[in-house]
Amino acid sequence: MTRSAGEQPAQTSAVTRQPPTRQLHVITWGCQMNVYDSGRMADVLAPLGYAPTPVPEGADMVILNTCHIRDRAAEKVFSELGRLRLLKQAREAAGGRMILAVAGCVAQAEGAEILARAPYVDIVLGPQTYHRLPEMVARASRAAGAVIETDFPAEDKFDHLPDAAAPQGLTAFLTIQEGCDKFCSFCVVPYTRGAEASRPAAAVLAEARRLVAQGAREITLLGQNVNAWHGAGPDGQPATLGRLVRWLAEIPGLSRIRYTTSHPRDMDDELIAAHAEVPALMPFLHLPVQSGSDRMLAAMNRRHTADAYREIIGQLRAARPDIALSSDFIVGHPGETEADFEATMQLIRDIGFAQAFSFKYSPRPGTPAAGAPNQVPEAEKDRRLQALQALLREQQAAFNAACAGLTIPVLFTGPGRHPGQIAGRSPWLQPVHVTGPAELIGTEVQVTIASAHTNSLSGTLNQERACA
Numbered sequence: 092m093t094r095s096a097g098e099q100p101a102q103t104s105a106v107t108r109q110p111p112t113r114q115l116h117v118i119t120w121g122c123q124m125n126v127y128d129s130g131r132m133a134d135v136l137a138p139l140g141y142a143p144t145p146v147p148e149g150a151d152m153v154i155l156n157t158c159h160i161r162d163r164a165a166e167k168v169f170s171e172l173g174r175l176r177l178l179k180q181a182r183e184a185a186g187g188r189m190i191l192a193v194a195g196c197v198a199q200a201e202g203a204e205i206l207a208r209a210p211y212v213d214i215v216l217g218p219q220t221y222h223r224l225p226e227m228v229a230r231a232s233r234a235a236g237a238v239i240e241t242d243f244p245a246e247d248k249f250d251h252l253p254d255a256a257a258p259q260g261l262t263a264f265l266t267i268q269e270g271c272d273k274f275c276s277f278c279v280v281p282y283t284r285g286a287e288a289s290r291p292a293a294a295v296l297a298e299a300r301r302l303v304a305q306g307a308r309e310i311t312l313l314g315q316n317v318n319a320w321h322g323a324g325p326d327g328q329p330a331t332l333g334r335l336v337r338w339l340a341e342i343p344g345l346s347r348i349r350y351t352t353s354h355p356r357d358m359d360d361e362l363i364a365a366h367a368e369v370p371a372l373m374p375f376l377h378l379p380v381q382s383g384s385d386r387m388l389a390a391m392n393r394r395h396t397a398d399a400y401r402e403i404i405g406q407l408r409a410a411r412p413d414i415a416l417s418s419d420f421i422v423g424h425p426g427e428t429e430a431d432f433e434a435t436m437q438l439i440r441d442i443g444f445a446q447a448f449s450f451k452y453s454p455r456p457g458t459p460a461a462g463a464p465n466q467v468p469e470a471e472k473d474r475r476l477q478a479l480q481a482l483l484r485e486q487q488a489a490f491n492a493a494c495a496g497l498t499i500p501v502l503f504t505g506p507g508r509h510p511g512q513i514a515g516r517s518p519w520l521q522p523v524h525v526t527g528p529a530e531l532i533g534t535e536v537q538v539t540i541a542s543a544h545t546n547s548l549s550g551t552l553n554q555e556r557a558c559a
């Protein structure tokens with residue numbers, strides 16, 4: 092489908108431990124991990140008296156949490172900063188102060204350039220230094236000049252962050268793994284997020300229990316390569332994600348577990364077995380493949396073949412027959428020929444995806460593919476992307492249409508678009524709308540799907556009673 096992975100502004104909230112005296116506005120771009128990080132930055136600033144505000148006007152501090160994954164990332168940041176500068180100037184002219192911070196992956200990759208081109212920015216901080224934010228704010232408040240923290244500190248930020256304080260609601264994110272050592276030819280993440288690291292199982296389980304106590308019914312485990320998670324379990328034995336999922340599934344009240352984003356190379360037998368044996372593990376998996384051509388997969392340094400991917404999908408479907416697949420695709424990576432592109436189309440036809448994200452290759456400074464000689468012309472990339480997205484749209488529509496007539500559990504998360512309606516999500520992440528009472532929000536209820544739309548389903552309640 093055509094939407095790009097997470098680019099919506101996200102809301103942040105924080106529990107205040109003293110009466111809020113200052114207003115914090117956070118703008119979030121990029122992946123779900125940035126959404127999670129924005130919440131954690133609000134948490135770390137709450138003890139200083141910062142409470143969230145939905146608008147930048149009048150804020151004492153604005154954080155722009157940035158993404159560097161594709162296209163003109165830096166230009167987008169500078170244009171947003173230009174807008175925020177006017178607000179900062181207006182506030183200062185009125186005798187106030189606004190601390191302006193740039194966080195996230197552009198800050199990590201281009202911190203020095205940000206300070207050179209936007210000297211009015213007070214703080215530049217990379218994703219691994221959020222726990223130092225209070226100290227940076229103190230330094231910036233003393234007007235000692237701009238503060239930049241983009242090293243990869245020896246200490247682990249999670250050891251220094253307070254417990255996640257802000258309730259996230261019925262569906263929550265939980266970062267369990269961060270960073271990447273895979274160095275795909277096209278990707279900036281290993282440079283912006285640093286080396287692969289897992290949070291200890293005990294810390295993950297404690298945070299999950301807190302989220303459930305605050306009302307979460309569904310938790311999505313996050314990591315740049317979430318299925319590379321590893322750690323010692325309560326029994327002291329080394330464990331991988333499949334085991335962690337089993338431990339999480341024992342938390343009373345947690346009815347749905349998801350994880351994203353996975354790498355095909357880290358799909359081990361234990362995780363596949365968890366899909367067969369843990370009912371709370373939802374039958375939906377986002378497993379990026381990028382290309383269906385072995386030549387391109389090698390050029391991309393993905394270190395698996397197209398058939399290895401087909402094989403994993405076969406195992407997953409054998410383990411959990413109702414599992415639906417989602418993926419990421421890149422068209423026009425340097426050296427991609429028409430035959431390579433056709434191999435990607437064939438892989439899509441062979442597998443059948445319920446959902447997908449697809450992108451034109453975008454050269455990222457400092458990555459190996461950016462300097463490759465055989466770049467694909469823009470017009471060719473456009474043509475391939477359109478053909479690929481047309482096929483994926485067809486598959487998504489077919490998947491949604493096949494849901495009509497099924498009775499499925501829906502976790503209701505809020506009111507629907509129209510009065511008297513409530514909305515939730517299916518096991519396969521489709522939004523579902525029904526006519527029903529607001530008391531069902533927060534529960535999982537069987538719904539019979541009446542009709543499928545492009546991006547959502549509608550149906551009728553099978554019973555007006557929670558089934559879980």
Ligand code: SAH
Pocket residue numbers: 096160161277278279280315316352353354379380381419420421450451452453454455
């Ligand atoms: N860790 C995940 C992906 C993280 S980035 C994985 O290994 O698959 C999310 C998606 O952005 C990638 O899957 C890829 O499809 C896309 N992407 C990353 N860098 C890109 C680039 N330079 N140009 C176009 N798309 C890119």
Ligand code: SF4
Pocket residue numbers: 271272273274275278279280281315316354
């Ligand atoms: Fe980027 Fe590849 Fe790492 Fe995914 S596995 S984050 S695409 S380098």
Ligand code: F3S
Pocket residue numbers: 120121122123124125157158159160195196279280283284315
């Ligand atoms: Fe973007 Fe950084 Fe996430 S580059 S996709 S915000 S890891």
